[in-house]
Amino acid sequence: MATTAIWDVTDRLDRVIDYATNPQKTENLDSSTPDFQGLRNVLEYTREDGKTEQQFYVTGINCDPATAHEQMTRTKLQFQKTEGILAFHAYQAFAPGEATPETAHAIGVKLAKELWGERFEVVVSTHLDKNHLHNHFVLNSVSFMDGKKYYDNNATYALMRQASDRLCREHALSVIENPKRGKSKHYAEWKAEQEGKPTWRGLIREDVDQAVAAAMTFTQFIAALRKQGYEVKTGVKHMAVRPLGKERFVRLKTLGDDYSEEAIKQRILQNRIPRRPPPLPEPKRKRCILKGSLKTAKKLTGLQGLYFHYLYKMGILPKPRASPRRTHFLLREDLRHLEEITAQTKLLCKHHISSKEQLFAYRSTVEREMSTLYAARKSLYNRIRRCRDEEQVTAYTEQIAGLTKQISQLRQEVKLCTGILSRSGEMQEKLSQIKQEEIQQRKEAKAYEQRSRRRGPSRQHES
Known part of the structure; x- marks a missing residue:
């Protein structure tokens, strides 16, 4: 089973290439086992490492992974298209234990060649640092053939999904037969949720849930959000909030189906008694013996x-x-x-x-x-x-x-x-x-x- 995603890169091209080809993520930690034999590419060695230590699953399509940043930059300069989206970062993850590194990387290379190989420079890398193998694709936004930019939309993503599923079936891997419809999550948000780490959008959901639980009317709900420090934008087509310290507003409807303005009103109507957050327990007092004096104790600086x-x-x-x-x-x-x-x-x-x-x-x-x-x-x-x-x-x-x-x-x-x-x-x-x-x-x-x-x-x- 392979899941896919793609998003644009607008800040730094070298950053995403360095991440995709990171030796610590593509390193073959056990070259003696059958699953790790026959690595396809040795990208580079750091000056300090022994030449026989690290092996990588990194492949360049229409470019050399070692100089991919320079080649992609030259393409942009050649066609005078250096503004806007610099590249696209795509992702393909496999179920834990289902694919070997060789198979995962082979599928990634075939997928990249089929989708972008005729017109674009692409770096394909297979990361082995998690219990699930996954491919990263760094795609230049400008074609080296005609200078036209890659256009990412629902149709191109559908082609990516279809090609990925077909290649998985050819290699006897499972696919998601009935994927759920709806707005996909950014990879960083999905990854953080998989690892049990909080995300700032997840924190907003928690605060909205708490405000809904404590409100009997929509006005009380807005007041609860403002009490939590949010700036609330009402009277617009899509209700939005901005947390403290953030520059942009977030439309509540983008947090999920249960967070549109109408859905929140329906949730509030179901509240018979507002649920207040339980009081925090008092900490247990501990007896300590102090040696020396607090006045002479060295402070942390x-x-x-x-x-x-x-x-x-x-x-x-x-x-x-x-x-x-x-x-x-x-x-x-x-x-x-x-x-x-x-x-x-x-x-x-x-x-x-x-x-x-x-x-x-x-x-x-x-x-x-x-x-x-x-x-x-x-x-x-x-x-x-x-x-x-x-x-x-x-x-x-x-x-x-x-x-x-x-x-x-x-x-x-x-x-x-x-x-x-x-x-x-x-x-x-x-x-x-x-x-x-x-x-x-x-x-x-x-x-x-x-x-x-x-x-x-x-x-x-x-x-």
Whole structure:
């Protein structure tokens, strides 16, 4: 069974190509098993990796995967079509355990050649990093033959679905016989839901459901949304909301069939008694013994302080937090990155890193250690080529496996360091924005209270 999707790319062409051909996703982790034999393409090797370590399922159609970005850019410049949609990113996923990497990649290549091979440059890659194999297609939006742009619509997507189903049947794979009609989800949203991670559209659905449950009239529903911090656009053809921190409005009807204005009104009519959210339980009190003095205790500063404060504002710290205050929408959206944020926090605390200078220094140390391990592993690969003793070859192989594991762990730490450098700026911007909104809300609350006090005596005098 193969599911398909396609969407446009308008920001950066190199980003989507790098993602599709990512070695960590296309790497053959076990070349000894029959399912992983006969790889079709070896794309490239990083300078540090041994040449026999990584093998990839990446194929270029009308282009070389190693220089696909440059070739696609030249095509756009040749026909003077560098604006608008840069490329299309298509996706084809197979049911877990149903296809081998060879079969999945073969189907992807055949599909790309049939649909786009005569006129467009395409990169096809098969990702093996999940329990379900899936193909990624990066399609240049401009044809190298005539300079005409690819037009994605319902008809072209239907052809893609039909061709994918036919190829699956030819390879004895199952297909979805009666697909559900309706608006498809963006791949990133679908992927996050499959992994149990929140999405910002999913958060809006939760807030709308909560507002519907607490309302007896449509007016109360709108008031509940505004109380949650949403800007609500009514009196238009399609009702729309905008969460705090977002630039664009979202039409409620795009969230699903149950979220159109008429459907929401029908749901409210079914409410006999409004359901209030249950009160949060009081945290259990714990007795602690403090050694030293709070006045002399070292406070968390710099990056450590930023990450702990961010987790606190997200409602993660402390764990038994029972606060009626609602977590800001911008921070709730980051819950899907909680594992990564937690890992970055642990790295900062474990190595006592507070400043970016310390982080740069630590990352440089890790990279030098990786270079040393790469050199040692490359030496072992060379010994294996010259060695005739099977026992010694086995010993070398075990040493290589140990070095590869160490390199993988260090690579993750480098990735965390890079993530901290990019995420810390976003954290500061979000916290600053939230602080300004809180200040504005306090000013508005204080002004409302003062107006209420001024009106109070006059009303009493009138009575």
